Amino acid sequence: MTNRNRKSATAPAIRCAIYTRKSTEEGLEQEFNSLDAQRESGENYIKSQANEGWECLPDRYDDGGFSGGNMERPALKRLLADVEAGKVDCIVVYKVDRLSRSLLDFAKMVETFDRHQISFVSVTQLINTSTSMGRLMLNVLLSFAQFEREIISERTRDKIAAARRRGKWSGGMPVLGYDVDPRGSKQIANEDEAARVKTIFELYLEHQSLIATVQEIDKRGWLNKRWTTRKGHERGGKTFTKTSLHKLLTNVTYAGKIKYKEEVHEGEHVAIIENEMWQRVQSLLARNGRTGGAAVRNKFGALLKGILHCVPCGCAMSPSHSTKNVTKRYRYYVCTSAQKRGWHSCPSKSIPAGEIERFVVGQIKCIGRDSTLLHETITQAQRQGQSRVATLETELKGLDRELMRWNGEIRKVVGQIAPGEENTPATDRLADLQDRIRGAEKREAEIRAQLITLGREIVDQPEIINAMALFDPVWDSLTPREQTRLVQLIVERVDYDGSSGKLSITFHPSGIKTLADKIAGPKTESAA
Structure with missing residues (x-):
């Protein structure tokens, strides 16, 4: 060896x-x-x-x-x-x-x-x-x-930064309301999802609370963005939470912009949310930063708390007060921007609470007396009602298209399942599709019920005259808390422009009808 x-x-x-x-x-x-x-x-x-x-x-x-x-x-x-x-x-x-x-x-x-x-x-x-x-x-x-x-890594970061500064999409997960084009180079609006996103923004403006908006979204069975990867794997589709809703409402993509770190640039994609609505939502989110939109005590009965806005600054005006000799209290509405940035930054600054509250209540009382104002109110209420109907009808059409697509996919999946097979990807997919169809059909039924309700809430001139005729004698008999609830029932927002002294009132779409029911209801019952 x-x-x-x-x-x-x-x-x-x-x-x-x-x-x-x-x-x-x-x-x-x-x-x-x-x-x-x-x-x-x-x-x-x-x-x-x-x-x-x-x-x-x-x-x-x-x-x-x-x-x-x-x-x-x-x-x-x-x-x-x-x-x-x-x-x-x-x-x-x-x-x-x-x-x-x-x-x-x-x-x-x-x-x-x-x-x-x-x-x-x-x-x-x-x-x-x-x-x-x-x-x-x-x-x-x-x-x-x-x-x-x-x-x-440096080259990749520089490339992404340069692309975003030019408004280009640089990849990542798609968001609700947009799809990625087949070449993967830009975002394109998804018609059905875009309508849903716009409705979510409107719901937040209506409820003024993240939690209440999430609850309404859950009732409708809406989920976050669901998409399929190039390899056929499904991602997303989770239920909304307070955090995910806040992320959606603050995503500058919906305003037609692209964000890179702290920089915001104009994007190449189409905006889903108009700038006016975007600013209103951001102002409301900033105002609700501490409470999340939860109800806050209204200690001194401010009628316009939460609905009065400063037009030049685009932010809310909050109630405040000062005292003199401990015996007399002076109430004001103060621009929150002026409070934070200084009085010189805002032409509205502040306005006496009693003065503007009496003006708003006086305008409500004048609706039934002034034929021109009455006509404008009817037009505004009808226009808002028609807008809500159009939004629901758009959502209904989108659901119909999704149901057709899912039913077609079910027929394909059923053909892939052999007799006796259980717990396969195909059977899991079939169960998922059936769950989606049940949720969509439930939402369809809710929308049809809402459309019927909206049809009943359409106001006409006799109803408005009757409601406004009852408003005067009832108003003075109400407690301050009841007066506040009544005003905020029919008024959606009040905009005050301190530079011009102009003030505009926006009514809830069905506010006049609801007011008529609230005021006339007790009288009818007592008469019976």
Whole structure:
């Protein structure tokens, strides 16, 4: 027996683990992919060292679709656990950067290897950490690998920044109301979802509370954006929460803009929400920042609390007061912007509460006496009612289209299920489609009921005259709290422009009808 054969017979076996990694999942579905090629190269190298007692472990340590910039990789964690357990003597990789692109992370791993007397080999770079020269070469290569990764990251960030500053979409998850065009280069409006987004903004302006708006969205069975990835996987479609609703309401995408960090730029896509509505929602969100829209005590009976707005600043006017000699209280409505930025920033500043409240109540009383004002009120109420009807009809059409698409998909899925098959992706998809159809059909029924109700709420001139005739004698007999509730029942918002002294009142779409029912109802009951 030769000396070489004697060495081979007596040398202890060196257990070699091959680690492979690929940054993206692209191509991993192929029969022979990049991970297989890396492993084959490692196996061939180990075979070349068979005379030294090298043996390839059968376990595969493959990380497909994971970055080398961190250690959050399942196969790597499993490999390090086996190293700690003493199951590995040598680690073989195709190239150093397959194990790590971070010098700091690799230094930590080398410490672990040294502690357990593990050697490390890079097949294509002829590196072996059992020698001092191998360690030096390894550190040099890792430095360049980390430098390359940082350069790539900087270039990517610069490219995204430049694209967004030009108003271009730079990728990411689509949002409700938009789809991504087939080329993936820009966002295009989704007609049905865009109508839904606009309704959500209107619901928040109506309820003035995130929680109340979420509850209304839940009643309608609406979900967040659901989309299908290029590989056919479904994402999103979760129910709304207070957090996700706030994120939607503050997303500048809906105003036709693109955001990069703290910068906001005009976008190439079509805006879903008009600027006036967008500003109203942002002002309301800012005002409700501390309470989330929850009801706040109205200690001194401010009739216009929550509905009076400063036109020049586009923000709310909040009730305030001052006292003189502890016996007399003066009430005001103050522009919140003027309070924060200084009185010089706002032409409206403040206005006496009693004066503007008497004016608004006087305007309500005058509706039935002034034929011109009466006609304008009827027109405004009818226009708002028609707008609500149009919104509901648009949603109804969208639901019809979704039901047709889902029913068509059900027929396809049923054809893919073999008799006796259970708990397959096809059966799961079928159950999901059936749930969606049930939710859509329930929402359809609710919309049809709302349309019927809106039809009944359409006001005509005799109803308004009758309601306004009853308003005067009833008003003075109400408590301050009841007066506040009555005003806010029929008035949606009051806009005050301090620079011109003009004041405009916007009524709720069905406010006059509701007022007539509230005032006339008790009288009818007593007469009965």
